[in-house]
Amino acid sequence: MYICLTHSPRPLDFSRSSRPFLQDRYKSSNRLSELPEFRSLSKKDSPMWFNNLTVWELNLETLKPTLLHFFKKDYTANHAVIHQDTLIICGNTFFERFDLSSKRSESFSHNWFAGGHTVYFDTITKQFCFSCSSSDAVLFFDPEKKVFTKTFRMPEKFYGYNYALKPIDDVRKHYINNDMQLTHINCCYPCEKGYLTTAFIQGAVGLFDFKGNYQELTSGFLGCHSARTRPGLHGFYFSDSPTGHLYEMSWTGKIMKKISIDCTWLHDTQWVKDDLYLFSLSDKNKLQLWDTKKHSMMWDIDLSSYGNTSLLLSSS
Helix, strand or coil: CEEEEEEECCCCCHHHCCHHHHHHHCCCCCCCCCCCCHHHCCCCCCCCCCCEEEEEEECCCCCCEEEEEEEECCCCCCEEEEECCEEEEECCCCEEEEECCCCCEEEECCCCCCCEEEEEEECCCCEEEEEECCCCEEEEEECCCCEEEEEEECCHHHHCCCCCCCCCCCCCCCCCCHHHCCCCEEEEEEECCEEEEEECCCCEEEEECCCCCEEEEECCCCCEEEEECCCCCCEEEEEEHHHCEEEEEECCCCEEEEEECCCCCEEEEEEEECCEEEEEECCCCEEEEEECCCCEEEEEEECCCCCCEEEEEEEC
């Protein structure tokens, strides 16, 4: 199994990484009223720091991790996956396709590719899907034709109204910052039912079907990240980041399991096999492997050699 993990050069700001802070930040019912004109927005609020990226091989028999690659990127690389020996890196305003054998690279972007958070390959439609927080949208890319094919935007019916974005509107140039976003979508994960999304501001997990119809599955987990499915779980799991909890939940929103660890910002979790999960602990800047059935940590890795804060995970 290959594991990708991103790393920020910025230390975690503990004063902004708590549920009370987030509740205060997003509590106003008038949060999206009296916004500035879209054309008046600039890209000054767009992240400009350079993230790093590590790629690991995890032996599923011995559970021993081995570092394969360490990349220092000159852009805000937020998430990555390996697909057919190619590293797909989701940046803030574009994605990079990097051939691990030839070292050749090409990049692609879109008017709504702003606040890029995650990338995954959908084995059903044979396309990549990207979650983009600034546009509150999911973007789809056909790797054979090398074109973006469609977009799903988080629905105003559930999350309010900020800007009536049109395809010609360039959110990269007119960046919608976190406090003006509908949801700050930070994940889109393809599954057999469609596309699982995680809304940071509402603490909601939702599902787009393949036609773009949306339903909310649960909410109230303010600051959550990365809803995913896994084999054997009749539902989904996600990270409740400010509380350090991993939740396994049914499709009807019933909590089936809550795993708590000593962590004040659990940025991401990634299922490995059986009851084993990887945890990206931003507050400790560590990667840990846990047996959640026994509630025991099997190992942890200090990530300070790669950056100051651990971020998002993926497995391939």
